[in-house]
Amino acid sequence: MQQQQYRFNRRSSNFDELRKNETTSRAGLGWETGEEERVLSMRLNKASFDEIASELKRTSRSIQTRIYQSVCKSVETENEDESSLIAKYDLDGEDFILFKTQRQEKLNKFESRKNGGEGGDTKPYRKPRQFDGGAKSQYTTPYENKTYSLRNELNTLRQEVYELRRIVNDLK
Structure with missing residues (x-):
């Protein structure tokens, strides 16, 4: 039964390569309950993206993206102040704005597809x-x-x- 695979699994992905490395063995896998809160608390304690990534066995960019997503979610759902959250988590403002722009473009594209x-x-x-x-x-x-x-x-x-x-x- 192991020979039957979905056609999308035939190619090895970048995540497969990252998972072979012990320091990024959870790259590309789903986030477990409580992991996001742990990332945010570690960032509040002034841990760098690399330190958080090595502890959670993920890439530093995925940690950064997760924090950015959390900030966007807090601004949208809990009406928190974006600039205070950027300062709170010690984020690069320009990089965050670029992320937010790309995220909005992606959401617009998804909505366009969803609406036909x-x-x-x-x-x-x-x-x-x-x-x-x-x-x-x-x-x-x-x-x-x-x-x-x-x-x-x-x-x-x-x-x-x-x-x-x-x-x-x-x-x-």
Whole structure:
């Protein structure tokens, strides 16, 4: 059964290389409960990104990104002051603004795809069968599905299944 793999797992990724190294053995893996709070508290205690990364066995950039995401989340959901959080966690203001801009572009792109992209076409996905005849099918083929909405939904479902499995394993 081990030979059957998903087509996306055939290539070795950068994370695979990082995980071979003991100091970054958790690179690319999901964050466990409490890890983010630990990162933030270590940063408040003036630990560098590299020190935090070596303790959590991740990359320093992933630590930095996680802190940036936390700051963005606090500003958006808890109406905290962005500049005070930047000072509190001793972050580079220019780098944070660049991160925030790229994050917003990514969110806008995701929303555009979620809302149907340019065409707004929301036909269901199905390959036409041979008995459909030569007439244009009412369903889209994989090549016509330019919004990738089903792929996004599938990825969301995969993530939810992963999280549910983790919860079930924690209960055992």
